[in-house]
Amino acid sequence: MFTKVDGPVRLADRVAAMLADEIESGRLTTGDKLPTEVELVKQLGVSRTVIREAVSRLSSAGLVEARQGRGVFVLPPRTRPLDLDADTTDTKAKVLQIVEVRRAMEGEAAELAATRATADDHARMRQALAAIDAAVAAGGDGADEDLAFHRSIAESTGNTVMVSTLRYLGEVSRGGIRVTRANEARRDDFYDAVREEHDSILTAIEQGNPKAARTAARRHLEHAATRLQKAGPEFWNTTQDLDVDLDTAE
Incomplete structure (x- = not known):
């Protein structure tokens, strides 16, 4: 054979x-x-x-x-993870393409969340943000918690198709998000910027300002792309060593 x-x-x-x-x-x-x-x-x-x-x-x-x-x-066919065993140029292109898709989808989700989220939804989002900090403080990369925060925004829209789509996107892009988080963890200014961007998204949602929420979400992903662009070859050469195996979507 x-x-x-x-x-x-x-x-x-x-x-x-x-x-x-x-x-x-x-x-x-x-x-x-x-x-x-x-x-x-x-x-x-x-x-x-x-x-x-x-x-x-x-x-x-x-x-x-x-x-x-x-x-x-x-096993039956399933969603595959981002392949980080390819050459580093290909890896960088894939991760940046994922960021572009997330920018479009999550901007829409944040805009809808600003008009539909309840006080309980706001509380869950705040808890999700706190979980990111707790995961990082414990030595993790916060990638799964980051996904959970963005998923909580989608869930607050009440649009089940959007929730399913973003859950699927999160499953596909888990590896890319882990790379993004690894890059942001390299520098304190990157990490602080991410925390501020997340907080801006949630603040706009809590204030019921859909335009500001959409802008904040899109800006967050645009800045994520910029931070990735600033990463040098020494970072991209290490991405294949990251733990990016696909987990079952939550």
């Missing part, structure tokens, strides 16, 4: 890519069982350690699932 894999470096990456191609091409479909570890070792000419690492990466990407005592099976 497979040909032997050889090469000086990153054999696990190459094996994972080969198996992923079998799945994405349809040669292996939902419910199919992968060859056993022993069979893959024999077919590919690599060690068991390489096979285990490759399968672990496919599992993290949501392509396969290991079932105790039965083997490894192909």
